[in-house]
Amino acid sequence: DSGVTQTPKHLITATGQRVTLRCSPRSGDLSVYWYQQSLDQGLQFLIQYYNGEERAKGNILERFSAQQFPDLHSELNLSSLELGDSALYFCASSATDRGTDTQYFGPGTRLTVL
Amino acid sequence: GQQVMQIPQYQHVQEGEDFTTYCNSSTTLSNIQWYKQRPGGHPVFLIQLVKSGEVKKQKRLTFQFGEAKKNSSLHITATQTTDVGTYFCGGILTTDSWGKFQFGAGTQVVVTP
Numbered sequence: 216d217s218g219v220t221q222t223p224k225h226l227i228t229a230t231g232q233r234v235t236l237r238c239s240p241r242s243g244d245l246s247v248y249w250y251q252q253s254l255d256q257g258l259q260f261l262i263q264y265y266n267g268e269e270r271a272k273g274n275i276l277e278r279f280s281a282q283q284f285p286d287l288h289s290e291l292n293l294s295s296l297e298l299g300d301s302a303l304y305f306c307a308s309s310a311t312d313r314g315t316d317t318q319y320f321g322p323g324t325r326l327t328v329l
Numbered sequence: 330g331q332q333v334m335q336i337p338q339y340q341h342v343q344e345g346e347d348f349t350t351y352c353n354s355s356t357t358l359s360n361i362q363w364y365k366q367r368p369g370g371h372p373v374f375l376i377q378l379v380k381s382g383e384v385k386k387q388k389r390l391t392f393q394f395g396e397a398k399k400n401s402s403l404h405i406t407a408t409q410t411t412d413v414g415t416y417f418c419g420g421i422l423t424t425d426s427w428g429k430f431q432f433g434a435g436t437q438v439v440v441t442p
Binding site for chain 2: 257265312318
């Protein structure tokens, strides 16, 4: 158990809908990363937050947004969902905003868009 | 596109054999980290290398960071069924901000008893 929690575990929704994925980092970690894992695509970096502020952005679609709250939990909002958004979404936490920290991954949220 | 490339994408190994998986970047990396993801699981940190030419060992696993800090390798000796999973390398490109972590697509390892 990494200490990172993600809810829900599974999410099935229809195209055009909007969903929110939630992540609680390990106790004491200030940084949260979001990744998308599709088949044969590896782990695609979406966005990083540190202590409530956006710090780094990857190839995150405009339909996706994220935020980190004062209690350090983070939410990833996915809107106008398309079939291609079906994937496993991981969040990871680390102590600081530096990319040299160990990242602790949550169990992931499996999103299925029908 | 993918900035960090991993080869091979798939590796079928007989139990007891050795194999190596490679990680390459066209841009210098500040660091390289390796993670292992078991089937149905989440990535788990294995190791980090930061120095040019650095070599680290963990039991049967040997990790190396290239002299130019553009490539890395993971060598596993005497493969066991517990080595099954996907191995990801990743790091920060020196041209990117500190938090923009780039992962390779992973090497999926299947071990035949």
